[in-house]
Amino acid sequence: AQSVTQLDSQVPVFEEAPVELRCNYSSSVSVYLFWYVQYPNQGLQLLLKYLSGSTLVKGINGFEAEFNKSQTSFHLRKPSVHISDTAEYFCAVARFLGGSQGNLIFGKGTKLSVKP
Amino acid sequence: GAVVSQHPSRVICKSGTSVKIECRSLDFQATTMFWYRQFPKQSLMLMATSNEGSKATYEQGVEKDKFLINHASLTLSTLTVTSAHPEDSSFYICSARVAGGPGEQYFGPGTRLTVT
Numbered sequence: 001a002q003s004v005t006q007l008d009s010q011v012p013v014f015e016e017a018p019v020e021l022r023c024n025y026s027s028s029v030s031v032y033l034f035w036y037v038q039y040p041n042q043g044l045q046l047l048l049k050y051l052s053g054s055t056l057v058k059g060i061n062g063f064e065a066e067f068n069k070s071q072t073s074f075h076l077r078k079p080s081v082h083i084s085d086t087a088e089y090f091c092a093v094a095r096f097l098g099g100s101q102g103n104l105i106f107g108k109g110t111k112l113s114v115k116p
Numbered sequence: 117g118a119v120v121s122q123h124p125s126r127v128i129c130k131s132g133t134s135v136k137i138e139c140r141s142l143d144f145q146a147t148t149m150f151w152y153r154q155f156p157k158q159s160l161m162l163m164a165t166s167n168e169g170s171k172a173t174y175e176q177g178v179e180k181d182k183f184l185i186n187h188a189s190l191t192l193s194t195l196t197v198t199s200a201h202p203e204d205s206s207f208y209i210c211s212a213r214v215a216g217g218p219g220e221q222y223f224g225p226g227t228r229l230t231v232t
Contacts, residue, residue, distance in 0.1 A: 036223075041207075041226070041228065042225050042226060042228045043120075043209050043224050043225040044209070044211075044223040045223070046220075046222075049220070052141070056200070062130075062224040090159060090160070095166075102148075103150070103162060103165065104211075104221060106159045106160045107159060108159045109156065109157075109158070109159050111157075
């Protein structure tokens with residue numbers, strides 16, 4: 001079975017500072033990796049995903065993540081955050097099923113609070 | 117593209133009544149839709165997988181007689197919470213998987229259910 005651990009439940013940061021949201025996963029099979037963002041009372045929006053290829057993945061809103069197989073990590077980074085980045089961020093994995101993906105398994109989320 | 121809508125966005129109902137939530141894929145066909153439940157400040161928990169034209173597959177611990185799922189067409193799945201109780205109050209989110217694609221899910225904006 002797959003599992004996802006988001007090590008920080010809350011990350012406060014000042015505007016224009018860099019941020020890293022940590023995500024570790026465990027799986028005995030190949031997986032796809034995702035980061036989603038959720039604004040208050042809204043659904044999830046895909047930030048970026050890793051399926052294969054380059055381990056550095058660039059997403060929307062200036063975010064990027066690096067897949068590290070040896071450390072089973074997929075940390076999300078942004079070099080300079082904005083107030084509008086304040087939201088809940090979820091890391092998720094999906095089992096690789098021969099060209100398609102299995103169900104998503106989510107971490108518990110990290111609340112990013114950007115302060116002026 | 118790949119827009120998923122949910123209706124209603126917010127609903128308040130009395131204990132003992134039933135409420136139906138609709139999930140629609142607006143610009144693509146979805147053979148599979150997923151229903152998630154999210155408690156305050158927690159992650160998404162998969163409730164069931166809905167396949168067009170067949171019975172839904174429920175996750176362990178989810179009462180299928182209480183949470184009725186119907187996937188009548190390639191663009192519509194419905195979740196009916198029967199005999200609702202206050203503990204059913206939650207944020208319900210659906211997602212849809214593009215038919216024939218690699219399996220990426222697109223999420224709806226969610227429905228806030230409050231049972232009084």
